[in-house]
Amino acid sequence: MSRLWRGLGTVVQTSSANSHHYHTIQAIPRECIGSRISSRDRFQGRIPAVVFSQGLLEKxxxxxxxxxxxxxxxxxxxxxxxIKSVELPFFCSTTFQLQxxxxxxxxxxxESGRVLPIKARDKDTGKIxxxxxxxxxxGTELKVDVPVVFKGLEDCPGLKKGGHFNMIRSILKFQCPAxxxxxxxxxxxxxxxxDDRVLMHDIEVHPSFKLLSKNESMPICKIVSTYFANPEPMKV
Structure with a gap:
């Protein structure tokens, strides 16, 4: 079930992390490693994977x-x-049961437990x-890249007046309980x-969330009056 959080002129909806409890990922141990072994697995319809505690990534x-x-x-x-059921953009912000x-x-x-995917697609090829x-x-605190979805564009007064929607950030990084x-x-x-904009700190989320940004006053989107040939680049 979703919850609505009202901020400064925005409505922020956070979807429950438990909405995909019915998905259980099945896996078996992989004893051999190496590019040849991985290529053979992919040829046979399997995908190599690894699971560990996120704390292992601490510098x-x-x-x-x-x-x-x-x-x-x-x-x-x-x-x-x-991935087809969940939709790829939301795969790495959804927890699943792993067996x-x-x-x-x-x-x-x-072994079994809940896991969060943190990498699915290859950056160069886009393939899994x-x-x-x-x-x-x-109870585990995890760092998560959460996709931002913008709603209500068809009713936006600024766009009806001829303005243009400038999406600056499509992802926000949070630290939050699993x-x-x-x-x-x-x-x-x-x-x-x-000329209205939504800033990072305008977004109200669960009190246990911590936004991982050096500047919470940065905008995530704004309505501009004129189309620029080189608009402010979108950040992720």
């Missing part, structure tokens, strides 16, 4: 938590089906070559006039 070794790292193999058909079984078709469950997950146990991760943030721009 300061003193802040790193036990890794719980496991090399895995997932079924490409299942992953593509899940690690002893082998293909095995009923022996080695590898999957990277972090454990998303309840059980409260929003799949997306919807910003209602239906009341914005020309």
């Amino acid at each position: 300061n070794p003193n802040n790193r938590s036990p890794s719980r790292k496991q090399l895995l193999t997932t079924e490409g058909k299942q992953i593509r089906s899940i 690690i079984r002893a082998g293909s078709g095995s009923s022996v469950l080695l 070559l590898n999957l990277v997950f972090v454990w998303a146990d309840e 059980e409260h991760i929003p799949q997306k943030i919807e910003v209602d721009v239906s009341k914005l006039d020309i």
